[in-house]
Amino acid sequence: MPLGGIISASGMIPAGVIGTGRIASLLEEDPLREKPCTHAGALVATGRCTIVGGADHDEERRRLFSRRWGAPGFSDPLEMIRATAPKILVVATHPDSHERYVAMAAREGVPVVVCEKPLAHTMASARRIARIEKKGALKILVNHERRFSRDYELVRDALRSRALGSLLGITATLFFGKNQPHHRVLHHDGTHLIDAIHFLTDDTLRVRRRVGAVRGRRSSVFVHGVLKNGKLPVVIEVGSERDYLHLEIRLSFSSGEIRLGNGIFSWSRSEVSPHYSSYRSLQELPRLVPEPTGYFLGMMNEAVALAEGRQEHSRSTAADALAALRVIHEASRRV
The missing domain is CATH 3.30.360.10 (Dihydrodipicolinate Reductase; domain 2)
Incomplete structure (x- = not known):
């Protein structure tokens, strides 16, 4: 049985993290930042989530993530999703891979994705992510955390x-x-x-x-x-x-x-x-x-509400993130 199914039955929401670097985990060690200040830290701080896995191609980062959060590490994100069945999936990778992992989550039936900013590395990719959201395949919450501060x-x-x-x-x-x-x-x-x-x-x-x-x-x-x-x-x-x-x-x-x-x-x-x-x-x-200010915790509490069906849309959708990227695209083109 998938690990996520067991934990879900106990009342906690299984959450997986793809990309276990700074914003996903490592910055939690910064003594000056308001806590939680990472995705993993915020997942734990909700009191409603348990981290069931962290996926990263970097072995050392996987090791640090597993030691810090007590969750297994995976070199293959798809393997992690299928083994743990997360209800919340954090995508904290480089923007050029966001579309790939959001689409993967949609195909595998993950209900909620928390995606790092910027939404994508190109406007075309960002539009495709927004279309996935619009089709209702899953709910997307983009980490523009000031909306929750x-x-x-x-x-x-x-x-x-x-x-x-x-x-x-x-x-x-x-x-x-x-x-x-x-x-x-x-x-x-x-x-x-x-x-x-x-x-x-x-x-x-x-x-x-x-x-x-x-x-x-x-x-x-x-x-x-x-x-x-x-x-x-x-x-x-x-x-x-x-x-x-x-x-x-x-x-x-x-x-x-x-x-x-x-x-x-x-x-x-x-x-x-x-x-x-x-x-x-x-x-x-x-x-x-x-x-x-509750900036990171507020965002993840909303992810929990989305996963539990208490909220239909996030305050920070893919459509919102696309609108911000459109401004940047226009600014980059104009003389």
């Missing part, structure tokens, strides 16, 4: 309630170290940034023009766009030559401003200026980043 949820609520007035524009910044070319940063981490903008605004970005060389490594490239429904301007800066990591979204309102990002959670309101007579200035409001 309490700080982003609070900002989204503020937009909906107009707590700081009307949203008038968005500027965003993404730096990912000194030597990364712009197109790589845009594709691998710009997906987070763009998807977060889509999530916060309930809208979709459309690219109007690009300034700078998207395949360059010098200074910055700027992407100018507009929200499709709200018609509001958006400017995204992706830069190199900075010796630090930085992701920030700045939302400008008629009566204030919110800055949100990695280690950033700042709210300001228009008040009578303490600096200039007859003017108003932004005064920072006492806001703290919610702790914990």
